[in-house]
Amino acid sequence: MKPKFGVIIFPGANCDHDAYYATKKVLGYNAEFIWHKERDLKDCDVIILPGGFSYGDYLRTGAIAKFSPVMEEVIKFANNGGIVLGICNGFQILLETGLLPGAMQKNRSLKFICKDVYLKVENKNTIFTSSIKQDVIKIPIAHGEGNYYADDETIKSLEENNQIVFKYSSKEGKVSSEFNPNGSIKNIAGIINKNGNVLGMMPHPERACDPILKRTDGSLIFKSIAENIFVNQK
């Protein structure tokens, strides 16, 4: 059975087609677009909140998208155990909704950064990472506001529950401020919720799927989801 990915289109999103292309055209799964004013998630198995600049990033990143009609359904879906992947602006929306803890600030450098980065996979025991065999993957980032912040108590709880999934690192997996592109606390690049069904990450796995681009580590995340998706339903 092929999993079906639902890609939400918010006004201002610009990576929705990339997510659709990666899942449907490159990896061969089913995929559908869902307009943000719809309330029907079209029986999708996974919901992707794509990257971009929903509502122009006005007020705060993700703050307005949080109140799009479709988000009520996405929140219900997530609370019922549905798989949700928030990429970049999608991660920011997940933070605003409270499906994931913390908040985003402007990059420490105040610059928009677009480049490949190395990510140390801190937790391979998730439905999003179980197909990743190596310790470090290479995936591009493209953001101006990816400086993750959470208070000490939240960080402690994320660490205790193994919710930190990706950290910015060197090619060899060394995690230090030298390899932190945006000032993110503890070099955090991606976190998961306590139940393990909602992942938010700043890097763009959908941009590292097609072999023609000479980088395919992002596809491991979609493959992990596809391999795990029907396991609990059997």
Added chain:
Amino acid sequence: MFKAVVIVKRRPTILDPEGKAVEQGAKLLGFNNVKNTRIGKYIEFFVDTNDREAAEKEVLEYSQKLLSNPIMEDFEYTIEEVK
């Protein structure tokens, strides 16, 4: 009708990269006494009611629910009646 002004500020304990960058500019211009520049948001709007209590309630909820992020921001507001 009431006019509301909401100021949203990062909590004092949270690093403000914009404020820091602006302060570097201040130093370059020779404003050597300027310290701890913090940048926030100024938001103004009208509330179409004659009931001050209702207006205050709306401003407060709007500020809490959308205008500020409670994880890292605080807000303050003023409202004044306008004709």
